[in-house]
Amino acid sequence: MFVKLWMTSNLLTVNSSQPIVEIEQMMRAHRIRRVPVVDEGRLVGIISREDLFRAMPSIFDPSITAEHLEQAGRITAATIMTSSLVTVEPTTPLEQAALLMRTHKFGSLLVVQNGHLVGIITETNIFDAFLEVLGTKKDGARIELKIDRTPSAFYAMMQVFKKCAMTVLGITVFSDFSDEHQLVTLKVQGKNMDRLIDSLWEAGLQINRLHTEGKEQE
Template sequence: MFVKLWMTSNVLTVNSSQPIAEVEQIMRENRIRRVPVVDDGHLVGIISREDIFRALPSIFDPSISPENLDQAGRIEAGSIMTRSPVTVEPSTPLEQAALLMRTHKFGALLVMQDTELVGIITETNIFDAFLEVLGAKKQGARIEIKIDHKPASFYSMLQVFKKCEMTVLGITVFPDFSEEHQLITLKVQGENIEKLIDSLWDSGLQINRLHTDEHESTK
C-alpha cells in the first residue's frame, strides 16, 4: 500500500504571518491537531497544537493579564512553526511512512508531489490502514496458523483456502514467531468454515487460534 491511498487530501493551510490565536481557532473549529504553513504556494513549515500551547500562557495563571494573553495570541505562526518538515511522496510505501513517524516520533507527515503540497498522512490514517489490512471491520473468522519457514508451506496453505472456497479478507505474516515457525493470521469469509478447519489439520497445518463472530475456540 502507498501513502496516496490513505492520506488526507485538500489540506487546510495557514501562512507564516497569521497570529497563532487565529491558527489555534482554525485547528479547533476543524478538529485537527496540526496544520502546514504555506507562503506564496511554497511549504515553509508545520505548526501543531502543542507548539501553540507552549507559546501561549495559561488562562488559569492569575499572574497573566488579559493584555499579555492578547499580545501572546498575536505571535506569528512563522516564529513557532517547525521549519523544513520531513515529507514523503504519494508513492512512498505506507510502512516506510509509518517507520519514519515511529522513529522520529512524528504525529503526521506532509505529502509532497515535487514542490506541491498534496496531502497529509497521520497516525489515524496509519491505524485505519492497519485495521483494513486485518479485515477488522468485516464479519468473518480469524484464523492463526503456524507453518514452517519453507515457501512451499505458505502456498500449500493458500491452496487449502482455495479448495474450501473461502474469501480472504485480510492476511498478515509474523515471520519471527519462533525459530521453527512463522505465524500467519487470516480473516476469511465463507460457508465451509468447518470443512476448512478439518482440511487445514489434514494438511498438517497447526491452528494456533480460531475466532469467529459467534464463538472463540482453540484447537
C-alpha cells in the same frame, strides 16, 4: 499499501505571514492540533497547539500587560513554526510512514510531492489501514496457522483455501514467529468451514487458533 491510499487530502493551511492569534482561533474552531504553513503552494513549516501555547501570553497571568497582548497579536506563523520537517511522499509504503511516526513519536506526517503539500497521514489513518488489512469490518472466521518457513508451505496453504472455495478477506504474516515456523493469520469467508479445517490438518498445516461466531478454539 502506500500512503496515498490512506492520507487525508483536504487540509486547512495557513501562510507564514498570518498572525498566530488568527491561527489559534482557527485551530480551536476546527478542533485540530496542528496546521501546515504553506506559501504559494509550497510547504514551509508546521505549527502545533503547543507552539501556540508557548508563544501566546496567558490571560490568567497577572504580570501580562496590554502591551504584551498587543505584541503577541503581531507575532506571525513564521516566528514560531517548525521548519525542519520529517515528511513522506504519496508513494511511501505505509509501514515506512508508521515506522517514522513511531521512531520520532509523531502523531502524523505531512505528505509532500515535488515540494508541494498534498496531504497528511495520521495515527487514525494507520489504524484504519490496519483494520482494513485484517478484514475487521467483514463477517468471517479468523484462523491462525503455524506453517514452515518455506515458500512451498505458504503455497500449499493457499491451495487449501482455493480448493475449499474460501474467500480470503485479510492476511498477516509473522515470519519470525520461531526458528522453524511462521505464524499466518487469515480472515476468511465461506460455507465450507468444516471441510477447510479438515483439509488444513490433512495438508499438515497446524491450526494454532480458530475464532468464529464469537467463539475461540485452540
